[in-house]
Amino acid sequence: MNLPNMLTMIRFVLIPVYVALFFIGERYAAFGVWLLAGLTDILDGYIARKHNLVTNIGMMLDPLADKLMMLTVMFSLLWSGDMPWMAAVAMLIRDAGMIACSALFHFKGKKTVPANWMGKLTTVFYYIAILFVYFQWTYAVELLWVVIVFSFLTSFMYALLFIRINRKEEAEPEHRV
Structure with missing residues (x-):
């Protein structure tokens, strides 16, 4: 597994971390996790393109990780009103x-x-x-x-x-x- 794909996998791991922090009332810490996920998204794409590390699995998992994180944030905001x-x-x-x-x-x-x-x-x-x-x-x-x-x-x-x-x-x- 190359570095961009590892960064994408980190975003999947950050989703439950975000949820846990958000729902125990640590909104700023949860925001930090969300921000970290966004930074890994930018970084993985940059590294993949710059170093010719684009893979089929990465092209599939990267947008999925993005959507799942965004949906998680959206549902947490929906749940909180x-x-x-x-x-x-x-x-x-x-x-x-x-x-x-x-x-x-x-x-x-x-x-x-x-x-x-x-x-x-x-x-x-x-x-x-x-x-x-x-x-x-x-x-x-x-x-x-x-x-x-x-x-x-x-x-x-x-x-x-x-x-x-x-x-x-x-x-x-x-x-x-």
């Missing part, structure tokens, strides 16, 4: 739809859209909005809704890219040697 349940439902619908479509298309042999700047920007915006909600800052819920709308727009853009990639693939038959 800090996040509106409708916002949580909207986030779940968007993420579940993206994951289900990606898995379905992958198993049907379709090309999926690789992570790009839109997805990365959406993730950054989600983290900022959740940070506002986490600390109950002014306009936190309003910012969260703006980010949710933005995330649905980026999902639509991903769908358009998916269609374009797969139409191009169908139009250009494989060249066999």
Whole structure:
């Protein structure tokens, strides 16, 4: 197992640590764990790309670790009453739809859209909005809704890219040697 994949695995281990700290009332310590998870996410991707250590398992586990950590934070905020349940439902619908479509298309042999700047920007915006909600800052819920709308727009853009990639693939038959 290479270093980027080990960093991804650390994020999976940090999830129950975050939960334990959050629910015993150590919100700042839990936030530190969440921040550490975010830093390992940035670091693993950087190392994997810079040192040509990108693996298929890493490409699968990295976004899964990200989603599970974000869902964990979201559910903890929902449970504590800090996040509106409708916002949580909207986030779940968007993420579940993206994951289900990606898995379905992958198993049907379709090309999926690789992570790009839109997805990365959406993730950054989600983290900022959740940070506002986490600390109950002014306009936190309003910012969260703006980010949710933005995330649905980026999902639509991903769908358009998916269609374009797969139409191009169908139009250009494989060249066999």
